[in-house]
Amino acid sequence: MPRSTPAPRTGRPRSAAADAAILAATREALVELGWSRLTLGDVALRAGVAKTTLYRRWPGKNELVVDAVAELFDELELPDRGSLAADIEGVVLRFAAILARPEARSGLMAVVAESTLDATLRERIRTSIVERQKRLVREGKARAQRRGELPPDPDPEAADRSVDLIFDVVAGAVVHRSLVSAGPVDEVWVRDLTALLLAGLGSGPAGR
Amino acid sequence: MPRSTPAPRTGRPRSAAADAAILAATREALVELGWSRLTLGDVALRAGVAKTTLYRRWPGKNELVVDAVAELFDELELPDRGSLAADIEGVVLRFAAILARPEARSGLMAVVAESTLDATLRERIRTSIVERQKRLVREGKARAQRRGELPPDPDPEAADRSVDLIFDVVAGAVVHRSLVSAGPVDEVWVRDLTALLLAGLGSGPAGR
DNA sequence: ATGGTTACGCTACGACTCGTAGCGAAAGCC
DNA sequence: GGCTTTCGCTACGAGTCGTAGCGTAACCAT
Structure with a gap:
């Protein structure tokens, strides 16, 4: 496109x-x-x-790279592993696998950087990549609510805020871990992240 | 430097x-x-x-920008507001204020993108920015443990993992929210983020 | 078939940025 | 004063940019 x-x-x-x-x-x-x-x-x-x-x-390099990178993320899916924790771990590992590819790493961050001074490009990123992948959060959340693992949302507005927040926290953490901290997103890390997401800081990374 | x-x-x-x-x-x-x-x-x-x-x-543009941006984050401090939740909210808001500045937005993401193919640059970013700001997490965590808000770490290795994880989650979430999702990091969002961090997904963004 | 319309490959262009080299002058230590 | 290093300046070939112009190719309507 x-x-x-x-x-x-x-x-x-x-x-x-x-x-x-x-x-x-x-x-x-x-x-x-x-x-x-x-x-x-x-x-x-x-x-x-x-x-x-x-x-x-294409108008220029930025728009071309956005389209080239956006295709990579379309293969993301949310496997049904039976529990919220397992679902999160599964999708995070898949997301990390895509981010491990060099074309995603350098392309994605570069266009995000360029978008800070280009509102049109920012909108293109939002619609081509961000909004498109929020489906994963919505799906996982709805699934967990059906299972009774998560309480129902008090109102639709709070539900939207919740989806946005979870998406930023999960995607942001994985991106930051793999690109900025340059650490591995392996099973150990993912388990710790999931534990933190589900139970909060009180339990700590060793508690499970 | x-x-x-x-x-x-x-x-x-x-x-x-x-x-x-x-x-x-x-x-x-x-x-x-x-x-x-x-x-x-x-x-x-x-x-x-x-x-x-x-x-x-300077060897080139990348290294120059890293140094120029790194200076911005040195002004970050962890205010003592009496509770872990308040401490987190305070430092996140300060972090977001720095990220709101255009020189930080475009510079930081661009060098991260470049670092994907340049190990030397990646190391420069890690030492100049990342490791330097982990002090905030260490300090906040130690403070909360003294207050009894967080349990003590079982062993030093788990403590390190915990610090790394919290840093990636918090910094990643704020960066993703403000740069990728292009949403405001205001008091409402910070309150939701803090609640999620402390209590986990079960409580939801409206619960507090 | 035939004519209309758009996409395509190719070449060429001025403007700009790159990173480096060479020079004489300036600024600090002995 | 003499030594050493940095400084400002100018100039350079190499490479990229985005656009214009041209003839050809592909598809649609009649």
């Missing part, structure tokens, strides 16, 4: 294969070069298309 | 004022241009020094 095309009814249609090739080439370049040394000319070369074709579809 | 100078005993000494001017100019340029459009030539011009002087002190 490069951009919202007004869908012209006539003329030569845009090649869908070119889209896929460009996004794949972008991820490949992210792995080898990182964000700063990635150039659109290089991406065009890898994808086997002309540089001008690239500029016809 | 541009870099570890071997401290030559002879010759003209490096101007300390130039260091400060360069770092301040870097932050100023980050505000106006963001990371990608920031050029070292422009920073040198703003700081009133020659471009060559800049290259003599």
